[in-house]
Amino acid sequence: MKFANVFVAVIIGATLITLVVMINSFRPAVVTKQPSPEFVRATGKCAECHSRTQYSIVHEFELSVHAEKNVNCLDCHSAQQGQSAQEHYGFEINPHVTAANCRSCHEQEYQQFLRSRHAAPSWAAVSGARDFTPEQIAHAEKFHPGAVNRPPNALAALEGEAAIASGCASCHSVGKPNADGTIGTCTACHTRHTSSVEVARLPSTCAQCHMGPDHSQIEIYTESKHGVMFHAQRDQLNLSAPPNELTTRDMFVPTCATCHMSGLNGMAVTHDPSDRLGYYLFAEITEERPGAVRAREEMKAVCMHCHTETIVNRVYEQGDAVVKATNEKIAAVRATMDALRAEGLIVGGPFTHPIEFDYFDLWHYYGRTAKHGAFMGGADFVQWHGNYPILEHTVRIEDEARKLRSEHAAPDQ
Numbered sequence: 001m002k003f004a005n006v007f008v009a010v011i012i013g014a015t016l017i018t019l020v021v022m023i024n025s026f027r028p029a030v031v032t033k034q035p036s037p038e039f040v041r042a043t044g045k046c047a048e049c050h051s052r053t054q055y056s057i058v059h060e061f062e063l064s065v066h067a068e069k070n071v072n073c074l075d076c077h078s079a080q081q082g083q084s085a086q087e088h089y090g091f092e093i094n095p096h097v098t099a100a101n102c103r104s105c106h107e108q109e110y111q112q113f114l115r116s117r118h119a120a121p122s123w124a125a126v127s128g129a130r131d132f133t134p135e136q137i138a139h140a141e142k143f144h145p146g147a148v149n150r151p152p153n154a155l156a157a158l159e160g161e162a163a164i165a166s167g168c169a170s171c172h173s174v175g176k177p178n179a180d181g182t183i184g185t186c187t188a189c190h191t192r193h194t195s196s197v198e199v200a201r202l203p204s205t206c207a208q209c210h211m212g213p214d215h216s217q218i219e220i221y222t223e224s225k226h227g228v229m230f231h232a233q234r235d236q237l238n239l240s241a242p243p244n245e246l247t248t249r250d251m252f253v254p255t256c257a258t259c260h261m262s263g264l265n266g267m268a269v270t271h272d273p274s275d276r277l278g279y280y281l282f283a284e285i286t287e288e289r290p291g292a293v294r295a296r297e298e299m300k301a302v303c304m305h306c307h308t309e310t311i312v313n314r315v316y317e318q319g320d321a322v323v324k325a326t327n328e329k330i331a332a333v334r335a336t337m338d339a340l341r342a343e344g345l346i347v348g349g350p351f352t353h354p355i356e357f358d359y360f361d362l363w364h365y366y367g368r369t370a371k372h373g374a375f376m377g378g379a380d381f382v383q384w385h386g387n388y389p390i391l392e393h394t395v396r397i398e399d400e401a402r403k404l405r406s407e408h409a410a411p412d413q
Contacts, residue, residue, distance in 0.1 A: 046073040049089065060193035076101050082180030097192070099182040106186070112271035114139070119183050121147035122175030126168045128152035131177050154350040155360075171209035198240040203230065206256040213365040215282065216385070220369075220378030221256065229253040243269045248305050259302050267301065276302065279323060281371045284363045285331060286323050315375070322374035322382060326390070330363045333394050336401050345404045355400045362393040 051058040061067055066076075079085035079094040080101055086093065094101070103110035113119055120132060120140035128151045129137055140148040156164050169176070174188040189200045199205055207218035221227045230237075230253045238250035247265050251258050260276060263269035270276075276299035278292035289295060296316070303312040337359050340346045346353050351360070370386025373379070 045091075057193050060191070064194045064196065066195050075105075080104055080180060082182075097185070097187070098178040098180055099184050099186055100178065100180045102186040103182065109186075109271045110182075112275075113186070114183060115143045116272035117144060117147070117175075117274055118272075119175045120144075120177070122172045123177065123183075124148040124150055124175075126153050126156050126164060126172045133177070133181075136177060136183065158351055174209070196240075197243060201239045201251075201255050201257040201262075203227070203255045210256070214368060215372070216369050216381060217256070217372060217376065220373050220376045220381045223380055224377035226254055226377060230255060252306070254302075254306070259299065264302060265305055267298075279371075281323070281375070282368055284334070284367070285327050286371060315377075319371075319375040323371050326367050326370050326386075329390055329394065330367050333359060333362060333397055336397060340401055340404060343405070343408075345401075345408055355397060355404075358393050358397050358400070362390060362397070366390045366393065 047058045047061075061073075074091070074093070076097055077093040077095065078101075079092070083094045083096075083098075083100060086095065088095070099110055099113070120136055121144045123131065124140075124147060129149050130152070132140075132148060137149050153168075156168050159167075173185075175184050177183050178185075187195075189205055190196055191199050203218060203221055209215075210217040211219065222231075233253055237253060239255075241247075241250040244263055246262050251262070251264065258264060260273040261270050274289065274295075276295050278288055278296035278299070279286050280289055300309075300312050300316070303315075337346070337355070340355070346355065351357065366386050366389040369381050370390065373381030373386055
């Protein structure tokens, strides 16, 4: 090669390098200084600041399986599709982690969650369909007809926005749609920085929402033999066992997650807590869910890891009887309520007459409680927190109906 050609090539190369350096100098600092995951892992840059300002965040992360597997802060806080990134001390991050971030590694778990009542139906139970896209509504309605394409909750609307924000939304936001197109946040059960399987398996985690008069599962569980044994033997359980390897040696006493979601002794893990449920026990009049036979057999399979088939079948027979009897009691009172409306004795919007509160309590509190108690080993909740107040409210409503008819009867009647 001639010297002249070499000289020209050097000049061209130098010119190109100079141009790249000049162009790069005009790029934003958050772009040019964006560290790689390896840099974060090596320097602990995030921990360097947050251990001074929010020590608990760093400490909780250090306890997590994510930390053991070298997942770093940017792996979860990098902006995903549909999310906006912002400059943060030389980093480019998304501070609001949603299901979009978790699904980047846990897509199967997200899809299971997405078809559950924890997803869109949960938020729609408060706010109706208004916050969802047509595609999200269509997807959820395939699994839960009428549970998402519905109006906002009438009772919540009457109680007001402040009550919704600090009350209803605190639990129901587990299924709130995000601006990035996903639904919900996995941290509702797994916590934000520990991302813990152990925490998700604790009864107290489910109890954050499944408590109180309208879904008193934690009170029923605590009363049950399962709950008694859990509190007695909590320290002997391996609550942090990997989901796909969990056995009855790890969890010889069940928690909510063990029965409803876990892959016990080789069973498939699910993030749809209703996968193994045959009934809509929360409903005014309980009906079987689609796929009830399969769901019931899968739950029985869980039970039979610890109990004989005879015992399991007896629990189901007794539970079925309570569901049937409770349905009949509620249907009889509902017929009275329907008749009062047809006769024009209950007028106006929902929850404008005292008798409507009595009926709401009847099915929404006591009916649910009796049915859940029957399947979860809560005798006191079948009887004193279920059937007794059902009877009391039935008598009260029928008496009020007679008074309404008497007050509105024509003078010659």
